[in-house]
Amino acid sequence: AVVMAALAHAAIWYYARAAATPPDIKAVQSVSFSPFRADQDPEGGDVASPENVIFDLEKVAAFSNGVRTYTVAKGLDIVPVEASLRPKFRVVLGAWLNSFEDQNKVEVDRAIELANNNKSVIALTVGNESILRKDQTVETLTATLKDVRKRVKRNTLVTTAETWDVWLANPELADAVDYISVHILPYWEGISADVAVAYTFERFDEVQAKFPDKWVVISEFGWPSRGYNNKDAYADPLIQAKVIRDFIAEANKREIEYNIVEAFDQPWKSVEGLVGAYWGILDAERMPKFSLEGLIQPRDTLPKATAALIFGAFMSLLGLLRRGPTFGHALAYSAAANALGAGLASAAWWPFETYLTVGTAIMWGTGALAIVPLTIITLSKVHEIAEVILGHRPIRLLKPKPLPEGAKAPMVSIQIPAYKERPEMLIETLNAVAALDYPNFEALMIINNTPDEALWRPVEAHCLTLGPRFKFVNIPSVKGAKAGALNEAMAVVDPSAEILALIDADYVVKPNWLSDLVGAFEDPKVALVQAPQDHRDGGESVMKGMMNWEYAGFFDIGMIQRNEDNAIVAHGTMLMVRRSAFEQVGGWHSDTIVEDTELGLRLFEAGYSAQYTNKRYGFGLLPDTFEAYRTQRHRWAYGSVQIIRKHWRHLLPSNPALTHAQKMQYATGWFQWLSDALGVLVALLNLAWVPLVLGFDMMAPTVAMTVPILTAFTVNVAHCVLLYKVRVKAGIIPTLSAALAAMSLQLTVARAVYDGVVRDGLPFLRTDKGGAKRSSSGMVVGKEALLGIGLTIAASTLILTNTAEVLEIKVFAATVAVQALPFLAAIVMRLIELGGRSAKYDAQNGAPQT
Template identity: 55%
Template sequence: MKNILAAALIAAVLHGLAWATTLETVVLPDVTGKVQSMSFNIGAPREAWFGRSATLRELARALDVIKPVSRSVRTYTVSGIQAQVPALAKERGIEVMLGIWLGRDAASNRREIETAVTLVRKYSNIRAVFVGNETLLREDLTLEELITIIREVRTRVPVPVTTGETWDRWLTHPDLVDEVDFMSVHVLPYWEAVGAQNAVSYAFERYREVLATFPGKDAIIAEFGWPSRGYRNRDAGPDPMTQATIIRQFVAEASRNGIGYNLMEAFDQPWKTMEGSVGPYWGVFDHDGNAKFSLAGVVEQPEQWRRGILALILGAVMTGLWLMTRRPTFGHALAMAIAANALSAAVAVALLYPFENYLNVGSAVAWGLGMVLMLPLTLVTLGKLDEVAEVTLGPRPKRLWRAEDAPADAPLPKVSIQIPAYRENPNMLIETLNSCARLDYPDFEVVVIINNTDDESLWRPVQAHCIKLGPHFKFLNFPKVAGFKAGALTAAMPHVAPDAEILAVLDADYVVAPKWLRDLVPAFADPKVAMVQAPQDHRDGERSLLARCMNAEYTGFFDIGMVQRNEADAIIAHGTMLLVRRAAFDAVGGWSPDTITEDTELGLRLFEAGYHAHYTRRRYGWGLLPDTYRAFKTQRHRWAYGAVQIFFKHWRHMLPGARTLTRGQKVHYITGWLHWLSDAVGALAAVVNLAWVPFILFVGVMLPPIPFTLPILAAFGAGLLHCVLLYMARVKIGPARIAGAALAAASLQWTVARAIYDGIKVPDLPFRVTQKGKAQTTKAAPVSPARTETRIGVALMASSAALFAVNTSGIIELYLFAGTLLVQSLPFLAATAMYILERRDSARLAHNKAAGNGRDPAAGVGGTANQAAA
């Protein structure tokens, strides 16, 4: 407990200090009096805040907000409720620079002109008319068309007339200068990717450049501003503090030099989604009329306080819940506490996103889906980092069973070895029986359980060999039995020797070491021990490059995950190399036919009944790897599908109030299920992001915020760290094999995702046997087992390349999203790579067979050497 408290305190202090570095209090030039003018778009016809435009009352309230801070407002249209602005502004003593919106619709343009002329003649507070806004920039009208309209308006109104254009359009259209009473220059440094430190000076440089080009002509800076949120445009980064700094510096400089200006803009405009995620956030006030910063005095960042406090709370909760279930070393606890606090920062920012940003229906759905995907990814990332910290910084494993630890007088009760077989290669099964015949154990029987195998050529040789080996080898044949492997094992129980106290389960492809039973059965001297599991290994792991990748992937689980689970007495029972106390087996009801991973489900029931288990890292058996990559995927689909079935059957035992399992057992089973779920979430996130790309490329919708892309990248980094460090620490294989293990594991993401989906949607899929020990083929599968993954992977990679290519503005969020798509493509393309390896191996085997060097994979490659080593 002391280690946890000390680590949690240190991590919280570091976390708090990290947030403190983001808290700025800036002293800026005060704005004395009122600002000259602000753009005012409340009630514009294009405004759509959840489909509703502003009312007259809201328009009046908005002008009440502006009155104390600005002498004037600039409008952009006289359509709709905006035609009421001059009257409402006059009541409040606010001047108006009236805007006429010009577009490609001539009829609409005419209505705007006529309404504007009427308003100017009626309201004396209208000081100028803006005929069009960036009309040339948008290319809605030609220069000649725009000049024609300007000339008409100038002849009909008694106030100065101008048009709003960017500074460069004035420089390239000198004819336009002669037609206006003064130049209205737009300078928005953000859109030109000018850094915040140079934004103000850049604006005045462009303004003076325009003045110098047209001496004697008056000009104002008719639009200047900076967004408070949105994506980063190269060097230009939007945030509230930067906005406050730039606006106040600009106003002070303009006032000192007597330069006319209009701030872009008064209020945030959530409807401006056509400008991307940055469009809604140019206001000095938010959409509800709250000042985003003060115009005098110091400027602070209250949002950082909110984020920091929530992040610290989440970090403390995550640290406590995660570490209170165990007894970590100080190093392990500190590493986990720091990881929990770091991840909580991203979660806090993501949780606060809807409170700090404007959401419409689409972005709200995107945020909700993002949170659904983010939370399990965060937990899985934390779990992987925890395992890294526990293995590298925690104590050495203490519960691993070693034969030398067995009591000298430990009994050696009778063992019944059960070998279920469904359409198995008889040569392979006979080799398994021969290894059992060599067992160094005083009292055992072997029960061969042939089931649902109508081909006599597959079981007749096995039956004959059992007779040859003697009466301790029983041969059972069930032509039709329901319940798959569990059904066959259950059907065989009446034939098991009544005095057998230990049941051993062995797959048909496993060759066992002579000391298997003698070394492990003594663990049952403790009456509370119901299960002893030895790791799986493979004797054909060197047959091909594909096999080496698969074998390395299997090894990691048995040398890393199972060892750590064993420390909490929470191992996964596997259907081979498994020993079970018969009395405990009968007490919990035997094999259950309602899941296709009956072995794992049995192990969980034994834990729930209060029994204990032991695990050893020593290898006592060597089976065969799946024959093909398709078989490898089939096996993993079955395991993940079975995990979903077990979850639905046993989830109540994981609840906080349930007393059937210890806290450590609950944590390991829940995190184990989360590992399966993370593949499904990762695949879903990839598909969702892929579907989002066309909207970014062709519609220009909101980019995924950084808090939703960083967790995906962090999960990928944590996965790599987890694989490399733990394989180096526990498995001790070379870099090439570690890379092969990572490739094989990543290639299964889509397979696991489909299994999770199937487990939720289809509760009773049939058991699919993993093909092993068949004659190797010299031909690759006619249809690629990675076809779907290849299509998705290529689409993700192409989408990433497209986003990189179109990101000419250097938007950081777009780079991150493109990088996220690239990372998400890797598991899908890993499946492609595995299939390519299989094709390569098949071609090599064909060459070897042509040369007379082909070998049967069931012939026991490496078996003798492995047994000798044991």
Template identity: 45%
Template sequence: MRAVVAVLLFVTAVHAGLWGIFRDKEQAPDFTGLLPSVSYAPFEGTAHPDVDNIPNADKIRADMKKLSTMTRAIRLYSSTGGVEMVPPIAAEFGLKVTVGAWIDKNADRNEREIQSAINLAKRNSNVIGIVVGNETIYRGEQKVDDLIELIKRVKKSVNVPVTTGEIWNIWRDNPQLAYSVDFIAAHVLPYWENFSDTQAVDQAVYIYQLLRDKFPGKRIMIAEFGWPSQGYNLRNADPGPFEQAVVLRNFVSRAEAIGMEYNIVEAIDQPWKFFEGGVGPYWGILNAAREPKFSWTGPVVNENYWKLAAVALLVGILLSLPILRLNRPTVMQSLVLSAAANGVGAWVATVFAYWTDHYFVFGSAFALTLGLILLVPLVLIAMARIEEIAAIALGRSPRRLLVNGHSEGLAVAGNATTFPKVSIHIPAYFEPPEMLKQTLDAISRLDYPNFECVVIINNTPDPEFWQPIQDHCRALGERFKFINAEQVKGFKAGALRIAMDRTAADAEIIGIIDADYVVQPNWLKELVPVFADPRVGLMQAPQDHRDGDRSLMHYIMNGEYAGFFDIGMVQRNEANAIIVHGTMCLIRRAAMDMAGGWAGDTICEDTDLGLAIIEHGWLTHYTNTRYGHGLLPDTYEAYKKQRHRWAYGGFQIVKKHWRRFLPGASRLSPDQRREFTLGWLNWLGAESLGVLVAILNLIWVPIVAFADIAIPDKILTLPIIAAFVVSLVHFLVLYRLRVHIKAGQMLGAMIAAMSVQWTVSRAVAQGLITEHLPFARTSKGGLSRMSIEFQAFWEAVIGVLLLVGAVVLVVMNNSKQVREIYVFAAVLVLESLPFLSAVAIATLETSRLNAFAFWRNSAVRTAELIGLRPVTMPTAIGASPPVTSDIHREVN
């Protein structure tokens, strides 16, 4: 334990050191004077000024008091809607004012703006100029000649300089506009022109000189220069708090040195400008709370950096504490888990920083909140998978696992001195008789002296299905009991209850196998001795299949099933928290009676009973030795229906048992509660979350692509990518370590596992709105016909839409090259993979590629074509036998 504590302290120290190493500190010229002018808008909150955002005199007075310590003048953009209060209040603090008149296509409003601007200039001696319109020509809301007429009109009415505010190239391209104003008020915003923060100041100085050369003798003012502190990159332009501070301090230093007139945009962040994209609200040198965003002297640093580091370290430590409860963790195992915990801590700190440094309208706040709510279980799932990777790859070997009847953690196993009676129950419903006969024949060959077999065929009135089985049971002898029960309620559980009524009174152990399972002779001989420990209530062996060579689809299905039994079940067994799966299962009769027997209120009666037995404190054991082999689902449709039944039944069990997971409600240990909770979250939750997040992202695509606002930030998209990578590593590493299959089958198993995401999510959704669905038998034995319907229609629709969404995002983003949009597009592609996997398997099932003969013939033909094997030359009927000829031999 001391070694584990040392590892946790070491990882925490490394984490703290990384925060120290990566702390940003930038150098920039100091500025100790007053800025000549800053743009000011007296609005607060996220409401647009035209809707409901009327300033009041007290707020304006507080702003002017604050700004008077930072600037000599302010620039306004309007003269109505409460803004007209600013000039007289500014005068109280010695601030000069450049008045603005907002000009657009609304003639009535334009008239009110012009009259108010004129009146403000006449009545307030601190007004030093009027700007008629702001980027009016750039927005296409006025023609140049019409704007010139408005400027001339204002010039005639006031004694202060009059101009208009336009982007610098508008001035360059419209010299008549420049000659009509008293001075040129040029907007130079390098961010919007895709210049990087290191190029921004040089670009502004270059434009300033260009305008001076273009209009010699004309007064030139850079009426807008700034850099956003948050938002998204625009090609090479990266916003950020450090970038803003360095750019503005460098600009002011250069401007003062060359005598440039300038105005900084803007004084205070304007959250209502969310319609200007991600950067719109973040141009202020003060935040919306009127606090400075950076210092104008000294190194540029993040004042809250160490607070964020403390949050990251604290979360990392808290998430690392459960490692201390693990059973004999190794040093490397603890190292990986602690590193993952601290990684989550760093992400939490990033989320905290984002939340505190950004402004949210209702839509963006809702989207971020919903995204974080969905990410919490996603992060928990990823952590659980990392823990499983660490346990299997770096932890200690399993102690409770039975291998060929023996286990390190069992005192008695595989050493039968007594033979308690076992009653083997085989429920059957419309099962192929020949298949069931093979199952019974295998039972008859068991190397165990004391057993009986109860075969119950339920709700199968057709004698072609039950009569041959009845006859076969008679032929096999008195050990085999046959029951043909009709109108049985409670699905499979109802049939098993009837079988219990016909079970021998002296049977101590109940064995359950499916009708398609052929068991090995040593099944009971090697596993029954486990019950010599009176605390053991249940012994589970894995499922396996004997028809994996039917087709390529069945081959990969078989590989997919194997993962659960060789990985998950082995690990759960260490915590005495296995999942009972209804075949190859041995149950102590006393444990079954204590748990209430077979319940018919779920369609996964086996898992339900197993959990009830565990809740009563019985021990369970598991072996990954194959003692029986069944049949795979006949079709992909049957495979999906089986998975749907398991998921729906699993969700029923969650609803039925969750109260027993509360403290003191059952004899479940903390480890058992944890295993079952994480197991459900890892299976039902992961698949459902995957579909839900994919659909929500699809809805978000047009907002990102066309509305140009609120695109997902990396705190939402990168965790999705990280979770996908963890899932991929989890699958590949654990399969390579625990599941003994070839690489090709492993790849196919991964595709098969992903292909049921939509199926499982549908089952969970139905579990939320319904109480009971009918039991759906899995078609096996080759009697079912393939449906003519395409078995992955909705998966194809969603998968294609996700790919189309990714393409749309990339195409629409080509001009901006916002990195977060590319990341979002990549997320959509990743999210499409499970849906496309279903499409691939459904297509494979009906393709020639599904047949192994096709691949064997293709290999032979390829070998013949490249000369690796001789070619048999065809002959005519009645001719002499064919002659094998070497295709490389020269023919004379």
């Protein structure tokens, strides 16, 4: 499957090779000449050296006998002198006019002097689009042209250069020139390359018809090889080559004089936008961008294709080494890996195809940093989709495993940590434990850091009524939150207890929890047995129903797949741990606030295995408020970063503690948290970049940088819709509810990741459950609202102002709009919370009850 995907990928590159065979061209009549190097900016004061001018004239002379210049300043005054040394080499000398009369006088005087003293100068162009730019009026320009005509030698033609529409709109200008010097640039008019040449000659004919007694020269025609599209006009190396060769062939056929803009790429021309740098027949290194004869093919296809194939093969093999996939699973994953490999290659190759500026370098560098983790996350989602739908059925799911007839039931110590919880809830939890049908257990109610006696006295009394197997442990003050309390409680655990079982204080367990699952510990390698979390109050409100569906996705999709690699995430409720293994790895550690997950990882590192069942054996309570939901997720994400900082060395290839599959699962799981943080960072950067695009003509992020974000979003949607249907058995409304709830937490997760990186020892924050806390009436999602609305306005503005229909701006706008969704989701969740406090929820169908 991997080989098939790679061959298909290679075939696509091969057959997609752009190639064209336009008419052969022997030479180019004339080219616009600007001898500035990639690191020079004439507008910033740089001057072309004589050596560079001479070198560039030699380069031009290889394919043309003429140049057109635009100024006699900046070192270009030696062009007619050097050109005179070359037989039959022609110069159309330019004198640049702006709105400053004194500067114009110096420029014109020097141009006249050069024209009168150098035989290479056949014409003098006074002003370049000076009326179009409104630097000159027809009257002032006409006066200047008449003055020049009087002062320049008779055999030197005098003209000015304007676009075709300016000539048609100002026919009186023709009386002041010896010939019409017209610019026809269909790219700037948004004309498709397919009709660009025909369009050009239609405009030429129109100008010629307007001035039948004048010689008309197309003094600027060209096409860019890179940059933005302008409506239907797309910049591309192959298109540039084809359009220019087609144009020259037609111009030669019609015996029309022309000048191609331009000889060399000019990276300094940022004033014309990204596309301005790429009009040269030769690039900035003075290398030809296309041949004038024969087949035309882009010169950079092979290296990029090779990189794409290498990336695709590497990611395919790396992802499929975990275990033997089915053919369909492997093919689907490899196809996605190759597609993403092509995207990575395009992004990696972009700086080698582009003249980088400070702004574009920042844009590319930031995007490149984001693409790598984004690709990992996207591939992990594709992997999971392919594995669930096309792969093997799960083989490690734990089925009920009662102890053999007559076997001794090992002692189980059930531990219920509680911190400032309502006594009614704790008593309900204890009653469910008392109803267990397992014969050999004790239950420890572990109250910690709860000074209010009204919260624990009733619980203590209830433990007494339930009998001696129920132990009440009150630890008035302990450090290390839940982990610290559990460690202290080990002093009163029955010495004969072989298994430690944990449930949260709000969980009501089923009677067969222990009797169904304790048998899994007959395998001495098993140290963990985990049952999923679920909740009994999902029907209380729309918001709680949405939360419940979001939790279900993890336990019915992610945990099942992780279990296949023996890499589940241990949760501190519905969890059983082998006591000997627990003590071997050092018990609970309080240096993270997710002591349960961290314990599970240490057990894996010690070589133990885990068992997981997706059968529900207990039901807890959902967070009371959206703020409590976010607090819980902040704790999980923050704790994950703590684990990364503590255990990252175990993921290195040289560390044998974990298997390759376990390392992949933990790495991709951690990348999920990091990608949320990165997503917020990229959204903020894009939000800051939008004003630069709109107000300062900065480049919009290239498609190679924005498409991966849209691809990741599309894959996430597909992952949610497909796997919720297959695994969670959820309809479309519950699926969308889960997606909305998950998205709403992005800023919370990002803040947690940031806190985990820069702050140590954040306190354990309890999640309010069971109606203990009412929703706040304040602005809970102020930051999300600011970002969501800001990004929405930014995306809308990009679309509304994109009159040139630039593809990059369209895709950038779509990207910004997608990045707004998580923040808008938080607003929606808050509105649902405020509007649905009393609404009931149909937990089965995912809709409010009426």
